Amino acid sequence: MPENSDAVYDLAVIGGGVVGCAVLRRFALAGANCVLLERGADILGGASKGNSAILHTGFDASPGSVELACMRAGYAEYLAIRERLNLPLVETSALVVAWTESERARLPEIVARAHANGIVDVREIGPDELRRREPNLGPGALGAVLVPGEHVIDPWSAPLAYAHQALANGGTIRRNAPVEGGAFDGERWTLQTPGGPVRARVVVNAAGLHGDLVEAICRPSPFTIRPRKGQFVVFDKPAAALLRAIVLPVPTERTKGVLVARTAFGNLLVGPTAEDQEDRETAAVEEGALRALIEKGRRILPALADHTVTATYAGLRPATETKDYRIEALPDRRWITVGGIRSTGLTAALGIAAHVHALYEAHFGALAGRADPVWTPVPNLTEGRDRPYQRPGCGEIVCHCELVTRAEIEAALTGPLPAGDLGGLKRRTRAMMGRCQGFYCSWRVAQLAAGRLADLKVTKAAS
Numbered sequence: 120m121p122e123n124s125d126a127v128y129d130l131a132v133i134g135g136g137v138v139g140c141a142v143l144r145r146f147a148l149a150g151a152n153c154v155l156l157e158r159g160a161d162i163l164g165g166a167s168k169g170n171s172a173i174l175h176t177g178f179d180a181s182p183g184s185v186e187l188a189c190m191r192a193g194y195a196e197y198l199a200i201r202e203r204l205n206l207p208l209v210e211t212s213a214l215v216v217a218w219t220e221s222e223r224a225r226l227p228e229i230v231a232r233a234h235a236n237g238i239v240d241v242r243e244i245g246p247d248e249l250r251r252r253e254p255n256l257g258p259g260a261l262g263a264v265l266v267p268g269e270h271v272i273d274p275w276s277a278p279l280a281y282a283h284q285a286l287a288n289g290g291t292i293r294r295n296a297p298v299e300g301g302a303f304d305g306e307r308w309t310l311q312t313p314g315g316p317v318r319a320r321v322v323v324n325a326a327g328l329h330g331d332l333v334e335a336i337c338r339p340s341p342f343t344i345r346p347r348k349g350q351f352v353v354f355d356k357p358a359a360a361l362l363r364a365i366v367l368p369v370p371t372e373r374t375k376g377v378l379v380a381r382t383a384f385g386n387l388l389v390g391p392t393a394e395d396q397e398d399r400e401t402a403a404v405e406e407g408a409l410r411a412l413i414e415k416g417r418r419i420l421p422a423l424a425d426h427t428v429t430a431t432y433a434g435l436r437p438a439t440e441t442k443d444y445r446i447e448a449l450p451d452r453r454w455i456t457v458g459g460i461r462s463t464g465l466t467a468a469l470g471i472a473a474h475v476h477a478l479y480e481a482h483f484g485a486l487a488g489r490a491d492p493v494w495t496p497v498p499n500l501t502e503g504r505d506r507p508y509q510r511p512g513c514g515e516i517v518c519h520c521e522l523v524t525r526a527e528i529e530a531a532l533t534g535p536l537p538a539g540d541l542g543g544l545k546r547r548t549r550a551m552m553g554r555c556q557g558f559y560c561s562w563r564v565a566q567l568a569a570g571r572l573a574d575l576k577v578t579k580a581a582s
Contacts, residue, residue, distance in 0.1 A: 125318070126152075126318070127307055127318040127319060127320060128152050128153055128154045128291075128317070128318065128319040128320070129146070129151040129152045129153055129319070129320055129321065129486075130146050130151050130152075130153040130154075130319060130320070130321050130322075130323060130479070131153070131154050131155075131156060131308065131310060131317055131319035131321070131322050131323070132146075132153065132154070132155045132156065132322075132323045132325055133156050133298050133310075133322065133323065133324050133325060133326050133333050134155075134156075134157065134165075134324070134325035134326040134327050134329075134330075134333075135155055135156075135157030135158075135159070135161075135162035135163065135164075135282075135292065135294070136162070136163060136165050136166055136167035136278070136325065136327045136464070137163065137167040137277065137278040137281075137464055137465055137468045138167075138325045138327070138457060138460050138464055138467075138468045138471050138472070139155055139157070139162075139323075139325040139326075139327075140155070140162060140163075140278040140279075140281040140282040140285065140468070141193075141278070141281045141468035141469050141471065141472040142323055142325055142457070142471070142472045142475050142476075143155045143281070143282065143285040143290050143292070144281040144282070144284050144285040144288075144290070144472065145469075145472035145473060145475070145476050146285075146290070146472075146476065146479075146486070147284070147285040147286075147288040147289050147290035147489075148284070148285075148288055148488070148489055148492050149476060149486040149487075149488050149489070150289075150486050150487040150488050150489050151486050152289070153285075153289075153290050153291070154290070154291040154292070154293060154317060154319070155282075155285070155290065155291070155292045155293065156293050156296040156297075156298055156310065156312060156317060157292065157293065157294045157295075157296060158295075158296065158297035158298070158329070159294065159295070159539070159540070160294055160295055160539035160540040160543070160572075160573035160574070161294060161538060161539030161540050161542065161543030162278065162279075162282055162292070162294070162536075162539075162543070163275060163278055163279070163543070163546060164540070164542060164543070165327045165328050165329075165435070166327045166328055166434060166435055166436055166437055166460075166464070167274075167275075167278060167327070167464070167465070168275075168434060168542065168546070169349065169351070169402060169432055169433060169434020169435070170274050170349075170434055170462060170464075170465055171349075171351070171378060171380065171388065171390065171391060171462070172271055172272055172273065172274035172382060172383060172388075172465065173213075173269060173270070173271060173272070173365060173378075173380065173465075173466070174194060174197060174208070174269070174270045174271070174272045174465075174466050175190055175194065175269060175463055175466040176190070176191075176194060176233075176238045176266060176268040176269055177190035177191050177194065177236055177237075177238065177463075177466075178229075178232070178233035178236060178238040178241050178266050178268075178269075179215075179229060179232060179233065179370060179375070180236060180463070181442060181443060182232065182235050182236055184442070184443045184444075185443055185444045185446055185474070186442070186443050186444050186463060186467065187236055188470065188474070189444065189446075189467040189470035189471045189473075189474055190463055190466050190467045190470060191236075191237065191470065192467075192469065192470030192473055192474070193466050193467040193468055193469040193470030193471065194268075194466055194470075195470075196469040196470065196473070197272070197277070197466070197469060200469075203494045203496065204277075204280040204284065204494065204495065204496050204497060205276075205280075205496035205497055205498070205499060206272065206273065206276055206277055206280060206497070207272060207273050207276070207383050207499065207501040207504060208270055208271075208272060209270055209271040209272070209381065209383050209501070209503075210270050211269065211270055211271050211363065211364050211365050211380070211381065212265065212266060212267045212268070212269060212270075212363075212364045212365070213265075213266040213269030213364055213365040213366075213367055214244075214249065214252065214253065214263040214264070214265060214266070214364045214365070214366050214367065215229055215263055215264040215266065215367045215368070215369060215370075216249070216256070216260050216262075216263045216366055216367065216368065216369075216419075217260070217261045217262050217263060217369055218259055218260060218261065218368075219261070220261070222261070222368075222369040223261045223262050225369055226243050226262060226263070226264050226369075227243065229241075229264045229369070230242060230243050230264055233264070233266070238266070238268065240267050240268065241264060241265065241266050241267075242264070242265055243262065243263070243264055243265075244262060244263050244264070244265050245262050246260060246261055246262055249262060249263045252265075252363065252364065253362065253363060253364060253366070255361045255362065255420050255421075255422055256366070256419065256420065257417075257418050257419055257420065257421045269364075269365055271365065271380060271381060271382060271383050272383060272465070273383045273384075273500060273501055274465055275546040275547070276497050276498075276499075276500060276501075277465065277468075278465075278468070279497055279536070279546070279547065280495065280496070280497045281468070281469075282536055283495040283497065283535065283536060284492070284493065284494065284495045286495075286535045286536060287493040287494075287495045287535070288489055288492050288493050292536060293312070293314065293317075294539050295313070295314070295539075295573075296312040296313065296314055296317075297312065297313065298310050298311065298312060298326075298333060298336065299311045299312065299313070300336060301322070301336045301337075303337070303452060303453070303454075306320070306453075307319060307320050307453070308320075308321075308322050308453065308454075310322070310336075320453060320483070321453045321454070321455065321479060321483055322337070322453065322454050322455070323454075323455045323457060323475060324337070324454065324455070324456050324457060324458065325457045325460075327437050327460065328344055328346055328399045328435055328437045329344070329399060330342075330344055330437055330445075330456075330457075330458040330459070331343050331344045331439075331458065332344075334456060334458065337449065337452050337454045337456075338449070338452065341445070342439040342440060342441075342445050342458055342459060343439060343440065344399070344437045344438070344439060344458075344459075345395050345397075345438050345439070346395070346396050346397070346398065346399050346435040346436070346437065346438070347393055347394065347395050347396075347435065347436045347438040347461075348392065348393075348394045348395075348396055348402050348433055348434070348435055348436075349390060349391025349392055349393060349394075349433060349434050349435075349436060349462070350390055350391060350392045350394075350402075350404050350405065350408045350409060350412065350431070350432075350433040351388055351389065351390030351391055351412070351431065351432050351433065351434075352388075352389050352390060352409055352412045352413055352416070352428050352430075352431050353382070353386050353387070353388055353389075353428065353429055353430040353431065353432070354386060354387040354388075354389070354416070354423060354426050354427065354428055354429065355386065355426055355427050355428075355429045355554055356385045356386055356554075357426060358386070358387040358423060358426040359381045359382070359385055359386060359387045361387065361420050361422050361423065361426075362379060362380070362381055362387060362420065365378060365379075365380040365381075366378060366379045366380065366419055366420075375462070376393075377389065377390060377391070377392070377412065377415050377416075378390070379416055379419050379420060383500075383501040383502065384500065384501055384502060384521070384549065384552075385501075385502035385503075386429070386430075387423075387426075389412050389413070389415065389416035390412055391433075391434070391462075392408050392411075392412065394408070395438070396435075399435070402432075402433035402434055402435045403433060404431045404432065404433050409428075409431055413428060427554075429553070429554040429556070430552065430554075430556060436461045436462050437458070437459060437460060437461065438459070438461055439458065439459035441459065442461075443459070444457070444458070444459050444460055444467075444471070445457075445458035445459040446458070446471065446474060446475070446478075447478075448478040448479075448481070448482050450482040450483075453483065455475055455478055455479065457471060457475060498527065498530070498547075500548070500549050506522060507524045507526060507527055508522040508523075508524055513526070514526050517550060517560050517563050517564060517567070518548075518549070518550040518551060518552075518553060518557075518560040518564070519553075519559065519560065520552075520553020520554050520555050520559075520560075521548075521549040521550065521552055521553040523548050523549055523550040523560075525567065527548050527550075528544070528548055528550055528564065528567050528568070529567065531543075531544055531547035531548050532544070532567070532568055532571050532572075537571070538568075538571075538572060539572065539573055540572050540573045540574045540575070541568075541572055541574055541575050542574075543572075544564070544568060544572060550564050551564060
């Protein structure tokens with residue numbers, strides 16, 4: 120649909136993070152004429168670009184919360200659709216490890232909450248079983264709660280797959296389209312963007328870190344986003360052999376704490392921190408915090424002292440005044456608010472989309488649905504599954520750390536949703552994300568992407 124069209128969408132989704140992409144997919148599959156408006160040059164450039172990539176069961180969520188319901192539904196749908204979308208699942212389990220007597224005393228309440236939340240295979244284990252499961256844990260571990268259903272996934276392929284399936288089933292995505300204002304005439308919204316107005320009968324605010332600012336277009340926002348930064352360190356691939364499960368701390372009221380886990384890409388991750396800040400745009404890494412994470416990781420796994428850190432990153436979570444999600448429909452305003460989606464958004468996104476769909480049908484009418492939806496499997500980027508470099512005739516390998524081929528990079532720069540900036544290209548291919556962090560391959564990547572990315576300029580080397 121051209122940007123100067125006078126047509127009216129059934130639904131406009133503001134925000135191209137994992138939640139926005141999942142909502143767009145849900146409504147495209149439901150037969151709605153829907154559009155996603157993303158302020159950045161590419162999707163997933165906000166809170167969704169930096170997380171711990173865990174598929175959560177919801178074992179420790181607040182009982183009866185919207186977050187729990189959406190996590191349970193999202194978890195189930197991910198498992199149901201992942202093979203058709205070629206999405207990975209690293210079956211790891213999780214261990215909530217107690218390192219002090221006061222933490223061990225809290226393990227039964229963690230088990231009780233998990234059972235109340237419907238995750239009945241969760242159980243407490245003693246130090247002997249814990250040591251058999253994780254022989255590389257440091258001294259002092261007194262016991263743990265075993266959560267068999269916690270797993271690791273690829274944090275970017277999933278929302279990209281949702282976006283691609285939405286496009287294949289009639290959805291529209293507009294990037295570089297920040298919503299700068301809007302007006303409601305009682306029947307439809309006219310949203311102002313730099314590319315012209317976008318008209319829609321219903322608006323979904325899934326703007327993440329800018330959710331309260333976007334909410335002010337409709338009403339005085341009932342919540343305030345206070346970005347919470349999480350910093351991470353990534354150890355080189357050999358370190359992943361030290362661990363089998365996701366190792367979690369006993370959580371506090373404010374944070375789930377620092378975890379240690381393998382990644383779907385074969386590394387080992389330690390993080391996140393939890394630091395409130397005012398800046399909604401920049402998540403800077405800080406030497407002191409990173410050193411503290413490395414020390415924490417080495418206390419949990421002493422053998423990490425023999426392994427190197429190859430990457431660091433930070434992400435922002437859109438925390439609000441309350442723990443639970445802020446999801447509600449405003450029927451008189453034809454608006455649905457989806458705010459305060461914190462660190463569990465990757466798991467809950469599909470469940471949130473189903474919840475928003477139910478709100479839409481309850482207040483604005485049923486949608487017909489698509490009888491034969493198109494499925495759009497995405498390329499695999501993860502370890503332990505088939506990759507292009509393993510196939511005969513794979514062609515030039517551009518990134519040798521992550522074994523990314525030229526064909527993969529060129530495919531990510533074309534198609535219905537090509538990378539819009541360098542971060543988007545990295546998330547689609549993992550080029551420049553290995554142990555050298557682009558030291559060897561960045562020039563070749565820049566050559567291949569010349570003129571096609573908003574933030575990449577190639578300058579000729581001096582002779």
